[in-house]
Every structure is written in C-alpha cells, then in structure tokens.
Amino acid sequence: MTIAHDDMRTETSAPEVTTMSMAAALNRALADAIESDPDVVVFGEDVGALGGVFRITDGLTARFGEERCFDTPLAESGIVGTAVGMAMNGMRPVVELQFDAFALPAFEQVVSHVAKLGNRTRGGMRMPLVIRIPFGGGIGGVEHHCDSSEAYYAHTPGLTVVSPSTPQDAYSLLRAAIESPDPVVFLEPKKLYWSKGEVDTSITAEIGTARIAREGTDVTLLAYGASVPLALEAAEVAASEGRSVQVVDVRSLSPFDDVTVTAAVKSTGRAVVIAEAPGYASVASEIQARVFERCFEFLEAPVRRVTGFDVPYAPPKLEHWYQPDVDRVLDAIDTLHWDEEA
Amino acid sequence: MTIAHDDMRTETSAPEVTTMSMAAALNRALADAIESDPDVVVFGEDVGALGGVFRITDGLTARFGEERCFDTPLAESGIVGTAVGMAMNGMRPVVELQFDAFALPAFEQVVSHVAKLGNRTRGGMRMPLVIRIPFGGGIGGVEHHCDSSEAYYAHTPGLTVVSPSTPQDAYSLLRAAIESPDPVVFLEPKKLYWSKGEVDTSITAEIGTARIAREGTDVTLLAYGASVPLALEAAEVAASEGRSVQVVDVRSLSPFDDVTVTAAVKSTGRAVVIAEAPGYASVASEIQARVFERCFEFLEAPVRRVTGFDVPYAPPKLEHWYQPDVDRVLDAIDTLHWDEEA
C-alpha cells in the first residue's frame, strides 16, 4: 500500500481524518469520485432516492442530481451491459448489484464483455468500470442474500477483484477501483458495513497489494473481507494461549500479492487460509495452493484452510453453524504440527 | 468405477461392444436413455433436425419424435429455467448449451435453482437434470467458443460436475448422469469428440470416482477431459526419458475422489495437475491444494500445476501458445526435486 497525497483529489474536497463506518466510508468515496471526475456515474437498483438497500449511495442523487446517480429498471444484465456501453464511450460507471446472488443474471456480461473487451480491442477500448456487490453473510439474511461469489470473479481473467476489511481500505480501495483503467469487482462485506474506524481521505491504496493486519511470528492467518476481523479475534485468543499469530489481509483477491504473502508465510512457517465461501475450487484453495507451492521448503506443517462448507448458505437461524468462527480457526492452528516440547 | 450389468438397460437395447468416437458414444448414451426412461427429454438450440452443432443429438428427433428431442427458442436461461420446471414435475431433462460461453446466460438459474432447489425443499423436489456443455478449446474456434468454465460449476455446492476423456466414459458417465437424482453439469471436451475407442454399453460408471489411466511409480499426473490424452502423451515421452509416470483421470470434478487421488500421489511422492482452464482459483488449484494437504508428509517436491494462462482464451492462430502441451508438462515434472544421483 502506497501512502501518498493525490493532488487532484484535494482540489474538490478537502481531505479529512474522521472515524466512520465502512458504509459511510464507501459513501464518501463515491461522493468524492463523482465530485472529482465528471465521467463517473453511479447507478443500479434503488440507489437513487432510497440510497441503496444498505444506504451506501445515500444522498448522492440529492447532491449530484439524477445525471450522476440514478435508478435503473430491475435487470442486472441490463445494468452491467449498459455500463459496458458507457465505458466504451468514455465514462466510468460504478454500478451496484444488490446482493451476490442477484449479480448472477449479469454473469454473461461480466465474463464475456467486462472482462474481455479491453483484450478484444487490443486496448482500443478499456473497461474502467466498477461493479459493487454487498457480499457474504453474517447478517441473518434469507436465502440468496448471503452468498459469497468471489471465486466466480477471481477465476475470470481480465477482472480485478478486491474486498476491504476496514473503513480506510473501503474508502481508499473504492477510489482506486474507480480510478483504475481496468474493470474491478468490488466486494463489500455486508457484515462489516457498520464497523467503524478512522478514515483519512488523503490515503490512496494500490490495488494488488496485501496488508499485514497484525504482526506475529508463529503462524500466519490469510484472510479477506469479513474473515479479517475473525482472524484478528482468533489471533487475540491464540495470543492468550501463548501463540504469536500474524494476520494478513489479502485485500486484492485478483491479482494476488505473492510477494507479501509468501514473505509472511516463510517468516512463520505455518499458515491457515480463512474465507467464508464454500472452499471447493475457491479463492481459498488458490491461496492455499500458491502458498504451498511457493513456501514448500519453509513449511513446518501443511497449510490449512477454514472455509464455509460445500453446501448452500445456511438459513439465518443456522448460519452460525455454517460460518467459520474462532474455534474453527484455533482448531486449524492446533493441527499445524506444533512441537509441544519447544 | 464399478463394472456391472444394468438389467433395466439391457431390456430396451442390447448391450454392445464397438469402437466408436466420443461423439457417437454420447449420441448412443442419449438414445439409450431416451429409450429406457420415458421421463428423459433432450432439448436445446439446434438439437432437433440439425442434430446439434456437434451432431451429438444426431437422429434423435427423427427416431423418437419432437416429444423427446426438440429445439427451443434461442435463450439459455430459458432452456435451463424450463428444465428446472420440468424436473420439478418429475421429468429428467437433458439440455445442451452450445458452448461454455453461451452457457453463461443461464448461470443464475444454475446457481440459484439447479444447485439449490433440492436443498431448499428439503428433498421435496429433486433436480435430476443434466446440463451438457461442449467444453474447452483446441479446435481452432473463435472467441467465446473455446472457454473452460468448469471452475464456476465445481465451486457451486449442489452441482455434480463430470467430464469424460474416453468414449467409454462418455457413454457410461452420461448414462450415470442422466440416472442421477442430482443435477449434473456434463462437460464434453470438444477436442476429443472425434477421438475413438471401444465402448461397451453394459459398463456403468459411478460418478465421484477417478480412474487410473496409466500406471507409474515416479510421478503422478492428475488430469481431466482433454488434458488426459495430453498427460498420457507426456507420460510416454517421459518414459522414453526413463521416468515412470502415473496418470489419473479425475473424471469427477465435483465431488472429488480423494481416496484414489491421495493413494496415487502417496505412492509416487510427486504430482502435477494439468488443466486447460486459467489456473487461478480453479479446479486445478483445488486439486493442487487438496493433494498438498493430504499428501504433505509423502511429497518429495511441491505439487505443480500446468494450466492455461490467466488471460482470455487465445484466438485460433495463437491457441497452441495458450494450451498446456507436452513440453510444459515435462518441464513441470523436471522441477520436482529429482535426485539426479538416485
């Protein structure tokens, strides 16, 4: 992560350091982006007068007008497909798809065009668009409202996929995503929308980089999105049990920051990957496989993963049985061939 | 793979052992399934009079009538969505989606319903349907005609995903898929459609099992679909260089046959996963991660993978640079910490 002042940005809106929720940080990022770049438009279902079902676009239409933030007909392929057309014509659309499962109707547009149009035209047309999706569970949502579909996007060449775990990253990564010349799928962990933290609007984030969220020497936890606070909590408990746990916030699901992650795991010799999505053929499997391959000689034990089960997401009353929790993480850490004598 | 006679089947059509192409084996499987089960219907784009763009459904409408094999309007979500409805009403639809990329419009129906309806209704309604997709490249097809999208399906809980690499498996696995009470995504490697082999129609396949395609003691190649002949070819070359290479045809991409694969890799201590799809967050990463975790103590070297690059599939004239080939496999084998003294 590079920390730098962006001169453009300060022209339109004075940088500030404030404590705010992730939702507020995202809202602020959208507002600042709209303000600083006339090509940015925000649209989707219910993002106008309502301000989005999670209120991330709250006040944007009132402040910037229907021209810059507007509701569309209820059709996700339509939303993404018209965003592709706008990007072809020089705009920077930022679209909201209401929940992971409701992004699926747009999947063809995402895979066959968003991801490929730049390549198809040999760079003649770029796709500087952002697809925002409130993602993951942990909010007691009914079926179709709690899925984690990062694997679908991360597997698709041409797409950049990021997910913040702090309000600061929410702000900085969303600004970076909107400024990126390439298409970004921006996954917002629903569970963290109301978590608070300090946000300095002058900090910029570099997409493609992981962040060391906690230093530690015995084992490395690799996590992203809502699994980062879980990893930090597990690290805290493990610390009380005498283990020094490092936590890496992967942040950029694709491309992947091998440099940071490999160095981290080599330094501890042990690793657990944590993610809420079903584990099979997932981003967690990718991270596990990469770490295994790149750190093989340094590993004291197999890399483990703690993920959601390979079953459909649980109904609200059972979701605590589905979601990875501190105990599962600690159990996984326990299997890492600790020499109890040492 | 269990080899057994299926009495039901022999009633309608005498079992035979013949040499045929994979395309013919698939055609025969469809015909035999239609003949033996009145609930089986085949539909999709161009599957009627034309017999499918790859002629897999050749002659079915002529033989069994429009009632059992028919063309639909050009709409993939419509094809899969109506198949869901038919399955809800007790039928066993077998649908063809013309190419991987043209299956994408149906993705919401696949993920939100095909994969979940059985679970949603606590088994009250099952989804005994088969989605056939000609998959992968190697046939000089233009953009959108050569993708490999198995990761999208394999990652989705509730879906069974299989791919044959021989005419025999094409026949037996397709019969098993149609007989399965659960939804199956059946991926047909286009490149192998015209490859020939012996088919015994009395052999049944058990979904969920891998197959040892070649015995060997030094290293295990794990592959599926069109990568299996590639692995066999590489094994042959390696043999001439003095290495004994085992080849496992994974066949069932989900669920995965850990028993066979783990035993295989433990027996050699070295493994390379081969797949044509982009490698990131893929079925290959899953296999690599699983093998690593389960065989850790037995590994002489890191498990490697040879996959497609993380870029959009190449245009016809460049596809030989994109696709995994014998050299890449041999190079990967070379990295497996061989003690040249031994």
Place this chain on the structure above:
Amino acid sequence: MQHTDMLPRDTAVRLIDEHGAAVADEQYALPDAETLLRAYRGLVEGRRINDQAGALVRQGRLAVYPSSHGQEACQVGASMVLGDSDWLFPTYRDSVAVIARGVEPADAMVLLKGDWHSGYDVRAHRVAPQATPLATQLLHAVGFAQAAKHRGEDTVVLALCGDGATSEGDFHEAMNFAAVFHVPVVFFVQNNEFAISVPLSRQTAAPSLAHKAIGYGMPGQRVDGNDVAAVLAVLGEAVSRARDGGGPSLVEAHTYRMQAHTNADDDTRYRERAEVQEWVARDPLLRLRTHLTEAGALDAEVEERFAAGAEEIATAMRAALNTDADLDPEDLFRFVTETRSPQLEEQWQLLRGEIERSNLAEAGSASTGGQR
C-alpha cells in the same frame, strides 16, 4: 385470434367500483354472491395474516415480511381461480396466496422466520417454493406446464410476479417459451407501482405491462387489482382458456403496495404519504364489503364470523411463531444432494464434532458458551 385482440384494454377491467357499485362489462360477468362472499372471507383472513405477520416482525419472531397489505384481492383471486390439479408459482410477497391455497401459515413463514429456505410440502399443496430471485420462477412455471402437457395432465400453472420483475430477462424468456410451446400457463403480474423504491415509470415506458403480451403472441389483459370480482373474472377466464388448450396469457393487475417493501425498508424516502393515502380509499376489502352489504349478502353476524375465523388463524400463527423450532444444524448437509459424497461426509463429520462439543458444553456448564 385477430392480432389486436391480444392487446389489453385502455383501462383496467373493473366489475365493482371504489364505492362498491357493480360495473357492467360486456365481456366479463360479475361472480355470483356466494363466490364473492368466499372471496371476502379470504380478504379478511389475508388482511389479518398480513397484519399479524407485521406484528411478529416487530416482535422479532419473523426475520422479514414483505407484506401484501392492499394486494389481498390479487392474492385471494390467484388462489381461488385454481383447481385442485393446478399449480401456483408464487414469490416472496405472495404468502397470503400460498396460505389461501391451504398451506399452514406457520409453514408458509419458515423462510421468513429464518428456519429454512422453504417450509411447506410443495407437492401436497401444489405450490412451488416462494421464489426470491426475481422472474426466475416464471421459467419454472413454464417448464412445469410443459411437463404436464407432455404427460397429458390437466394442470394449469399460475405464475406470479411483480411489476419490477417484468424488466428481467427471465420474464421475457418465460413469456416467449410459453407462447412458442403453447403451454397452459397464466402469468399474473401484480403491478403495485413499486419495485422496492423504484416507481413503475422507471420500470417501463409501455402503455401498460399487459401490452407486452402481443409481442409474444398471447393475449394480455389489465384488471383492477383491488377489485377481487374483476380479478376472479379475468384470471378465471385466462385459466379456463389455458385449460382448454388456448395457451398462455398475461394478466396485469393494477394495485398498490400499501406498506414499505419489507420491514427493512423506509418508504418515506421515496414516496409521498399523500400518494399512499389516496389508495386507502381504493382498499379491496372496503369496496367488497360495501358491495356485499348493499347486496344483502353480508351482515354483522357474517362479518363477525369471518373476523373470528381470521383471528383464529392469527392466533395459530402467533403460537407457532412464538415457539422456537427445534432446528438440526446437520440439515445443512442432509439435503444438498441425494447422493452422498465422501467429500461432504468429511465436512459433515467436522460439524458433528462441533455439535457434540456444543452439547457437552451446554450440558456441562452454562458459563462456557463457545463450541471449542
């Protein structure tokens, strides 16, 4: 059929006006008094169910409730026009229609309570699971009807969706498949003017949603969705036509979503109270009560009887929903597929271990809450 016969009228079919007066119509007859009385009872019960569910949400017994308050005429009409062998394909907003079809209220609420994704016996009631992904169920309805037609069964399928859902690609594909394969499906759109916060004007520029029908080669009709008599007549005709091999059709009901989208929504952000207020006068119960009372078919005693019946349903709902269901976390694995794979067994085993630990912990001491 002449092409233009597929076009809907310029105004919605109405058989009883806002003041309860019968409106003569040359095409559709007013249902008889007995039918209307049955419908009225349905409306009373439907309204009570909506209100009770709202209360249960406020008490935290339901996770969420998309109310059909104001749309009860559509809900009751949709249920009444179907025969025993017919099927209903409802959405999340159609709980009242589902219950009117015979499903126990508590079973209909399983999804919204958060216990499971659907809670009733779909085959026993011939009601598909309530659909959440918009318009997707319309295709299921078509396929279901195709299968019935294939087997020569006497089944008409009634597929429900909202105005917003008509914008989805699946709506289009469902209408088209139904028309091309000429299957016995009736598409019933409850146009309640909103898709969460988005008004109809942002959903379509068409003269009406029913004008879409001709583009598929099927008849479209518009009906006053707050007039249960008209809903019964128009839907009833569409169902009969489908049953008689006349193919699919589209019926658009003009109604209004009187409450917020769900309890999680805040409709003051996007619509004026005055607009909502205007629709109070068009309430489907009000006008039918006036009509039946004036026709001498309804008196205080009957009213009381209906109210008592509705109260009974509400009481049962409360009782059922105030009881915590005995949920088994192993259900997460039990129904994913019928075939059991070692891969899932392995994960299931992990969960079993955690359940055991949790049971032990609970049995041991109330103070150790964790599973570990």
Place this chain on the structure above:
Amino acid sequence: MQHTDMLPRDTAVRLIDEHGAAVADEQYALPDAETLLRAYRGLVEGRRINDQAGALVRQGRLAVYPSSHGQEACQVGASMVLGDSDWLFPTYRDSVAVIARGVEPADAMVLLKGDWHSGYDVRAHRVAPQATPLATQLLHAVGFAQAAKHRGEDTVVLALCGDGATSEGDFHEAMNFAAVFHVPVVFFVQNNEFAISVPLSRQTAAPSLAHKAIGYGMPGQRVDGNDVAAVLAVLGEAVSRARDGGGPSLVEAHTYRMQAHTNADDDTRYRERAEVQEWVARDPLLRLRTHLTEAGALDAEVEERFAAGAEEIATAMRAALNTDADLDPEDLFRFVTETRSPQLEEQWQLLRGEIERSNLAEAGSASTGGQR
C-alpha cells in the same frame, strides 16, 4: 403518440417490388436515384465480399464466415443511414455493413481469420467490435447512447441483431432500458427466418417481431429487407427520429439467409431447397438493378464500373488474407488489463521463455519442431 401507432403494419413496408417496380407508400418516400445508385453499388460490393469470403473459407484462409448473402440490402442500408458521428453495433454476420462503414475488409476479417478477436480501429470507424454472444451488444449500444446523451453529443446508435437473438433476455433488457431512458438507439433486427437451424416459428409466436416494440413503449416497424429503398426509408426515419430526441425504435427486416449459417453448417438437414429457391427471385440486387435500369439510372457502363470496384475490393481481400499475419504470441498478455500485475508477469515470463526456445529451435534445425 397513440398507443396503436407503435404497432407495425400488418405487412412489411416495401417501396420497390420483386419485379423492380416502385410501390407507392403514403408514409415513406422512395429515396432519390442518386441514393439508390449508391445503394446499388453497395449491394454489388457486398455481394462480392460475401462471395469472396466464402471462397477464402474454402481455401482455408478464413476459419469461418457467416455470410450475409441475400441480406445485403440490410447491410448496406444500415451503413448508409448513419452519419459520421453515429455508431454501429454489429454482429458476426454484419461484416458487409462493417466494411460499408469504411473498415478495411482485411481488418474486418481478423476475427474470422483467427488472428485476433477483432481487428479494426473501433473509434476511427465508429463501429463496435462484432459481437458473438447473441443480443449482448444491444445493451452496449444502449449504454453507449446513454453516455452520448449524457454529454449532449449528436450520436445515434444503430444496433443490429438477428431473429434468433430476439429471444434472449438481453434483447428485452436492452429494449426496455432504451425506452425508459429514451435514448437515441435504433434496433434493427434482420429476420432471416433462421437461427442456425431453428426456424422463426420456433423462435416466436408473435404476429411479427416488430410487435414487441409496443411492449416497451416504442414504435415498431416492419420492412421488406430485400428492398434497399424501403430499408433506407424506414431505417432513415427511425434514425432521424432518434436524432431529434424522439427516442428509440425497433425495425424488423424480413429477409432470408440464402446460405448455410456458416461454412461449418449443413443447411440441407433442416430446410428444403425449394424454400431457398423461392427467395432467389426476391434477391435484393436483382430488383434494384431492374428498377434502376428501367429508370434509366443504370447502364452497362455503370454496372461494369461497379463490378470493377467490387473486384478491386475482392482482390485486396484475397491479397491481404493470403498473407499470413505476423502474429506475436505475447499479445496474449499484452492487452488483458492496462495495469500489469506481477501475477501475469510471471506467466508472461514463462511464455517468453518458450518463444525463445522455439526461435532457437527454428534457427538451429528444422528437424526439432518442439519448444522444449
């Protein structure tokens, strides 16, 4: 606009009949002779391009070619009605329209030759890449027009698709977005009676595809797609209306795919030769030639000049396509994203190594073919 004004006519608009005679029309005027002559030249060139491409496929110089033989009036019309600031959104079958818009034939053939996924400068020619996934480009066209409208630019977007593509969900969503946002897009459906092997009757039960327009609140019109005069008049009017702020519209051209879907297809499996034969008499070139000749606007000399021009194009095509392009495998990595990631760099490096080895091997000996 009256609702019923959005409906198309019962028969397609035709200004020149199959025998070359002008047909009077009260709404659409016959384009002037100069325009028709220009159109005729376009038809001659388009036909020649189609035939040449077919030959190049047989010679193995093109991987595949979806011919618009018989549909040239639509192709040429689509190009001619657009102004310099307008944009065309074509499909795989619209190479002739793309070329008519100024793209070099060889550049238009890059996709079909297999060198890359698209081969022309989209911005220079204001032609989007030819779309393969059906109907997806219609949404791009709408978004493109939205952006133009947002910036107040004078751009009309003409979006092409086939009859089969109208069944896709994206067709529906594109029509609806265009109408709701009232953007300057004209949807032009070339109904050539087939989607690969599937006939129109399996695609729709509607009176015509143009009847879909009213369901979105836009005008629909039908035109004889083999009459370039009618195509120019009807499309021209639609484009003018869009330019003047009148919003989107849908034009359906009735035409016929004279050849197989592509060279890979075998159309004897699904249609009678007699049917194809019937359409020979309706050929777009034939009737315009007769018309112009009878009107004295076309003589042998002009014919010859046009033929020579077309031959020049064909010669250039042959020359260009008989040359193997100098392809760089590193292009696989070069354009994926503008930002370069270490992850891709690593894989790129692997490919570079292979290219080097291959170059060395080639330089070393002709006998060692492999990369290893």
